[in-house]
Amino acid sequence: MKILVPVKRVVDYNIKVLVKSDGTGVETAGLKMSMNPFDEIAVEEAIRLREKGVATEVIAVSIGVQQAQDTLRTAMAMGADRSILVLSDESPEPLAVAKVLKALVEREKPDLVFLGKQAIDDDMNATGQMLAGLLGWGQGTFASKVEIADGRAEVSREIDGGTETVSLALPAIITADLRLNEPRYASLPNIMKAKKKPLETIQAADLGVDMTRRLTTVSVAEPATRKAGITVGSVAELVGKLRNEAKVI
Amino acid sequence: MTVLVLVETEAGQIRQASRSAITAATKLGDVHALVVGDAAGADEAAALTAKVPGVAKVLKAGADVLAHELAEPVADLIVSLAEGYSHIVAASTAVGKNILPRAAALLDVQPIPDVVGIVDADTFVRPIYAGNALATVKSSDAKKVLTVRATSFEPAPAEGGSAPVEAVNAAVQDTVSRFVSAQTPTSDRPELEAARVIVSGGRGLGSAENFNALLEPLADKLGAAIGASRVAVDSGYAPNDFQVGQTGKIVAPELYIAVGISGAIQHLAGMKDSKVIVAINKDAEAPILQVADYALVGDLFQIVPELTKDL
Numbered sequence: 001m002k003i004l005v006p007v008k009r010v011v012d013y014n015i016k017v018l019v020k021s022d023g024t025g026v027e028t029a030g031l032k033m034s035m036n037p038f039d040e041i042a043v044e045e046a047i048r049l050r051e052k053g054v055a056t057e058v059i060a061v062s063i064g065v066q067q068a069q070d071t072l073r074t075a076m077a078m079g080a081d082r083s084i085l086v087l088s089d090e091s092p093e094p095l096a097v098a099k100v101l102k103a104l105v106e107r108e109k110p111d112l113v114f115l116g117k118q119a120i121d122d123d124m125n126a127t128g129q130m131l132a133g134l135l136g137w138g139q140g141t142f143a144s145k146v147e148i149a150d151g152r153a154e155v156s157r158e159i160d161g162g163t164e165t166v167s168l169a170l171p172a173i174i175t176a177d178l179r180l181n182e183p184r185y186a187s188l189p190n191i192m193k194a195k196k197k198p199l200e201t202i203q204a205a206d207l208g209v210d211m212t213r214r215l216t217t218v219s220v221a222e223p224a225t226r227k228a229g230i231t232v233g234s235v236a237e238l239v240g241k242l243r244n245e246a247k248v249i
Numbered sequence: 250m251t252v253l254v255l256v257e258t259e260a261g262q263i264r265q266a267s268r269s270a271i272t273a274a275t276k277l278g279d280v281h282a283l284v285v286g287d288a289a290g291a292d293e294a295a296a297l298t299a300k301v302p303g304v305a306k307v308l309k310a311g312a313d314v315l316a317h318e319l320a321e322p323v324a325d326l327i328v329s330l331a332e333g334y335s336h337i338v339a340a341s342t343a344v345g346k347n348i349l350p351r352a353a354a355l356l357d358v359q360p361i362p363d364v365v366g367i368v369d370a371d372t373f374v375r376p377i378y379a380g381n382a383l384a385t386v387k388s389s390d391a392k393k394v395l396t397v398r399a400t401s402f403e404p405a406p407a408e409g410g411s412a413p414v415e416a417v418n419a420a421v422q423d424t425v426s427r428f429v430s431a432q433t434p435t436s437d438r439p440e441l442e443a444a445r446v447i448v449s450g451g452r453g454l455g456s457a458e459n460f461n462a463l464l465e466p467l468a469d470k471l472g473a474a475i476g477a478s479r480v481a482v483d484s485g486y487a488p489n490d491f492q493v494g495q496t497g498k499i500v501a502p503e504l505y506i507a508v509g510i511s512g513a514i515q516h517l518a519g520m521k522d523s524k525v526i527v528a529i530n531k532d533a534e535a536p537i538l539q540v541a542d543y544a545l546v547g548d549l550f551q552i553v554p555e556l557t558k559d560l
């Protein structure tokens with residue numbers, strides 16, 4: 001069984017981005033870029049499935065600018081077997097990404113596509129669901145546990161009131177939530193080995209996918225900042241403030 | 250313009266988040282509310298939803314395959330009903346986020362998740378980068394598919410309206426996915442997203458025992474819901490549905506008390522719109538203090554019991 005893992009190159013999760021002063025976007029130039037944290041979890045889960053003998057091949061794919069190959073090398077250093085870079089603009093929309101992935105699924109014929117639940121830059125939380133829709137496959141989103149058996153995937157999902165388990169016929173789409181696993185660090189020898197693993201580069205247009213954006217960004221603004229608060233000296237003072245000043249208790 | 254809103258019910262009530270979605274939808278046009286469930290569930294949900302002021306019509310889809318709000322059949326149902334609607338809306342809940350993007354893809358539409366502001370029929374405001382920026386985006390799609398953040402729209406009242414109910418043909422099949430089970434423990438506490446007060450705990454609590462022993466009495470006193478940071482959830486102090494943040498629940502209560510939480514951007518993303526924030530932390534440099542209205546710097550193991558006693 002083959003697993004396809006889409007990985008996105010995003011601003012590292014530790015960095016607080018700043019809005020550009022002209023309000024056209026956020027400043028990303030010169031910032032540390034990393035693999036989207038949820039995608040690391042997806043890569044890890046796919047590798048574990050291969051290590052357990054459930055999967056035979058793990059293919060990482062990224063859609064974006066040339067530098068996204070660094071993200072793919074990271075995925076291969078973690079253990080992915082090979083990777084595909086589909087060149088496009090920086091941060092294409094989920095609809096376009098889902099269409100590219102659909103084209104790759106038709107070419108590679110994986111039994112499972114394992115995505116992150118959400119990219120931490122656009123915070124869309126949409127691509128996996130959209131790809132599942134386009135393919136007519138079942139979807140197990142926000143997965144915290146995955147078991148593959150008898151041609152089905154049993155997925156425990158994080159929902160608002162707790163957890164839910166669904167069973168999906170393969171092929172299927174799964175999106176990883178935070179608690180699925182703890183991704184491994186790539187060791188130095190594996191980073192060296194990853195440099196020799198195959199990385200194919202193709203143009204989005206060669207897949208016949210229209211990447212035109214449906215959403216135009218009119219402006220980007222800084223959220224309202226909270227006015228500075230105070231440090232209180234004691235519990236009694238806090239209770240007094242909450243009662244008499246804030247009037248919330 | 251007519252707007253189709255997917256409404257969720259739970260334990261004999263319309264979810265507050267869905268009532269907020271109805272409020273958002275009324276800003277866009279006439280509201281038709283879609284309720285799904287098995288036959289009995291759909292009947293009950295329809296009766297409840299018909300009473301929400303602002304709902305012009307309730308579409309009721311009852312079928313066994315819809316009982317658990319699985320994305321595959323519900324998205325197909327939405328697509329089958331989509332004609333004639335300018336917008337398709339749901340709350341940004343686990344259900345809304347699971348279903349709407351799938352329906353959008355089937356309609357060849359780029360969805361607009363987590364809307365916090367409506368500028369006009371095509372233009373919406375949504376947070377990006379964990380809420381560190383607010384993007385105003387204009388959609389060129391003929392039909393708009395959006396999920397809305399409950400904290401940004403006042404919930405419509407639960408009572409006062411009397412909309413007609415129309416049964417819709419729910420001839421959708423589910424072949425690829427199957428519901429197996431759900432673990433959704435009930436609690437006497439208010440739902441996190443609907444709570445007026447939230448007491449939230451982080452790594453500083455040190456263990457599940459401490460988490461419960463300190464936060465439960467405080468929450469009891471305040472009639473509060475209990476929340477948690479990711480570390481508290483990952484460490485097993487609290488269940489996953491307690492997590493507040495970029496990838497957990499987005500909350501905006503009147504009062505949010507953060508206990509032993511440092512205030513990482515991913516946590517702040519979920520609670521910084523709370524009306525009043527209290528931080529209890531031993532580290533005077535913790536980032537949570539920068540968003541707190543009232544900070545108490547010290548050992549939570551002393552402060553929390555004392556606070557519980559003084560309230």
Ligand SMILES: Cc1cc2nc3c(=O)[nH]c(=O)nc-3n(C[C@H](O)[C@H](O)[C@H](O)COP(=O)(O)OP(=O)(O)OC[C@H]3O[C@@H](n4cnc5c(N)ncnc54)[C@H](O)[C@@H]3O)c2cc1C
Pocket residue numbers: 013037038120450451452453454477478479480481492493494495496497498508509510511512513514515516519529530531532535547548549550
């Ligand atoms: C992709 C991604 C998504 C994430 N999503 C979320 C999310 O949705 N929600 C979320 O919360 N996090 C999220 N995180 C994690 C986030 O980055 C932080 O790691 C997490 O919020 C930290 O939790 P904490 O504040 O409990 O722990 P810490 O950062 O370790 O802070 C513990 C705090 O407790 C204080 N403390 C310790 N002992 C005491 C004491 N005795 N008395 C008083 N104070 C004490 C310390 O001073 C410290 O400030 C995400 C991370 C990633 C990568």
Ligand SMILES: Nc1ncnc2c1ncn2[C@@H]1O[C@H](COP(=O)(O)O)[C@@H](O)[C@H]1O
Pocket residue numbers: 005006007008009036038039061062063064091092094097114115116117118119120122123124125126127128
């Ligand atoms: N440009 C991209 N390249 C590769 N994978 C992507 C890309 N955009 C989104 N994804 C995948 O889709 C998931 C959800 O992203 P999003 O819907 O944008 O929040 C991510 O965690 C990735 O697995």
